[in-house]
Amino acid sequence: MRRWKARASELCRNGIFRAASSVGVLSGLGKIFDTESIGDFRSTTPVKDVDVFISHSWSSGRWEKYLAVCYFLNLGLATKAMLASVVLSESFMLVFPDMSIHMMFLLMLDLPVVAFFLFFFFGQHLTWGVWGPRFWLDKLCVDQTDETTKSDGIAGLPTIVANASELLVFWDKSYCERLWCSFELSIFVKSNGLKKLRLVPLWLTPWLLTTMLLSYVSARLTSAFLEIDPSFVVGNTSKFTGAEGDALAFGLHLIYEYALQNQTCMLFWAPPILIGLVSFQKKLDGHFDMLESMNSFDVRRAKCAVENDRFVIEAQVAELFDGLEDPIIAVPIEVVKTGEFDDERQELIDISLTYPARLAVRSVTGFANHDDCLEEFNKYVQGPLRDAVVADLGDVTDIPYTVCLLASFPYTLAYPPLAWVVKHTWHALGYRSEFEYVAVSFAEFLFFMVLSPAAFPFLLRCVKYLDESFDHGFLWAAASFGCGWLTFSMVQFESSFAAALLESFTLTQHPAFLCFLVLAVVAAMLQHYMLFGAGWQQKSSREVGMQG
DSSP, rough: OOOHHHHHHHHHTTTTTTTHHHHHHHHHHHGSSSTOOOOOGOEEOOOSOEEEEEEOOOOSOOHHHHHHHHHHHHHHHHHHHHHHHHHHHHHHHHTTOOOOHHHIIIIIIIIHHHEEEEEEEEHHHTTTTTOOEEOOHHHHHHOOSHHHHHHHHHHHHHHHHTTTTEEEEEEOGGGGGGGHHHHHHHHHHHHHHHHTTEETTTTTTHHHHHEEEEEHHHHHHHHHHHHHHHHHHHHGGGSSSGGGHHHHHHHHHHHHHHHHHHHHGGGGHHHHHHHHHHHHHHHHHHHHHHHHHTTTGGGGGGOOTTTHHHHHHHHHHHHHHHSSOOOOOOOSSSOOOOOHHHHHHHHHHHHHOOOHHHHHHHSSSSSOOHHHHHHHHHHHHHHHHHHHHHHOOTTOOOOOOOHHHHHHHHHEEEEEEEEEGGGGTTTTTSSSOOOHHHHHHHHHHHHHHHHHHHHHHHHHHHHHHHHHHHHHSSSHHHHHHHHHHHHHHHHHHHHHHHHHHHHHHHOOOHHHHHHHHHHHHHHHHHHHHHHHHOOOOOOOOOEEEEEO
């Protein structure tokens, strides 16, 4: 391993070790990932190390990998741009409080979503790649037009991987089937461990973008209806006796009204639910294939385009996992700290441990033989790597909370304009001040935003159960749609129930509503723990960095 890292300067001087910019990788909408394209080798620069080494299978599609790069590079930028748009829109509403509800939806709903997708796809271009890392990508950083240079670049691959700060893996079903991918993975995890491994499943980005778009469509359908009658959701309390009548009757009436409104709003979720079932099924299949490929991983079954390369690659993988260069936990009684002596000793080891020498050492010692070394790598992928992936990304029916929060965020943006446009009716609604109305509305918005992500793991569990119980057909589609409707109705009702309790307590000051509100919040916390926390392994030093 040490000799591979030491060769970086030599490869840099010879122009073999090169790096590409983030803008270069994303140019032409990921054209470089097209199997027919030839990268612009001249756009790369000689380096001694790179920030990110992209490891991928050429069997996967161009667009999936392009979306994965956008996810890796621009998700943070896009999220910040969306949040900045929300803050800017709210500030604009404070300056111009009397704008129409149509304009409010444009500012509070459309602008943030447009900002997200704009920066998601073009964030590196808009920022001129200032914060972009240096990439190594085979199609760009290996000269495809000169066979000699190409051979030198491939031969220097171990050095390049060993001198990469991060390994970005585009994981799909074919990744474990490729011997070169396994080789790259073995070098990196042996030299850097799992903490710098960045794994992006190729099913994740399409699922996230599709779900966000469906969430936005639902919000837009809801907003179109509410633009016609803004009082449909907010103004009902003006029809009640307010705080002057029977408090419990008032609260129960409000809960009943909100439950009816919840079902009306669910009409706008029908089209997205139908389309969303397809994306959820693909998510389940992709996640299952990813974990199953790790569970049954065997480097000896991996495919190699040039079969003559198999012996060389397997020999180097075995070298990495034979344990001959692992540190021995033993020290002499007296140790003379001489840096020069240590360097000479390590250099001697690196020179002496050639492949024949390693075979000889293995044959006369207790170290593993060739097949056992390969099996050690298999166990590493099947064990620590798979465990770390599950710890971060969850099992088949799990999704990280932050990803679900982002997926549902466009729908929650439909609430603030509606609450703002009727704030002038705060007295008729029973509130004692405009500030009180705004505070209650803000609390309801936060609760709805935090609660909404629960719908996705619920629906995933339903789809998985139906997938195991029914053949795909009309019955499966009808049952799936029914489960989708029930799932989103339940989450909407939880939010409406909490909102009705909060408003009832604020308007009547009856302690029963406060008690039930606290119970509703505790129940929501327990629900989120069961969906997003229970059963997940704690992150440890074996943690693999998941994007998202």
